[in-house]
Amino acid sequence: MSDTPETNSLLVTARVDGLKVRSRDGDSLGQVQAFMVEKGSGRTLYAVLSLGGFLGMGKSYYPLPFELIAYDATGDDYVVTIDRRVLEGGPSWASNAPEFTQAYADRVSNYYGLSAARVDRVPLA
């Protein structure tokens, strides 16, 4: 669509509070810490989950393609639709958040077997 180099600036970190996340089995996993929102379209492409206690480690952050969590209005929470062990083995960080570039987004999507969410440049209306 454009020969302009892709940058991470097309996604913005949008911090949220109070959004709980559980596994398909109903176990509490943690919460959504942020949505990664495409600036042009306003679409959430990734959710960053804040999860604690895996393998005896402290709290860590797991980016997940947004289509892999499902909102449950009844419980007002999200369910991770993939196996918990797959999530545990996925891209994550503990203290130093990576730049959420297209390359990093590709890595996350590839890990989960999804085609990468393309961050398209939206022309000014």
Added chain:
Amino acid sequence: MSDTPETNSLLVTARVDGLKVRSRDGDSLGQVQAFMVEKGSGRTLYAVLSLGGFLGMGKSYYPLPFELIAYDATGDDYVVTIDRRVLEGGPSWASNAPEFTQAYADRVSNYYGLSAARVDRVPLA
């Protein structure tokens, strides 16, 4: 789609930093303070602008349907596509943020002459 009463819990406030907003004339207006994101779809339905200096007042917050701001990748900022005076007369608050219920969302959309963004309940997949 459902006879369940609508609540405000279907939108979540997602706070963002560093997103500048200018008028169609190029004047700096302030910044985006938050996106109001539909929990189920991940879509941004409204942007809350933090604007200062209108009519000698301090900083105030103006919710705006997301389709009324346009992202400009060149400047990495947003342009408000409506007349600044229309925005200045719109729904806003200074210190006490309203609950962003469907009724409030309707009020915002109606002011801008748009059909209200419906916050649909998304069934659990």
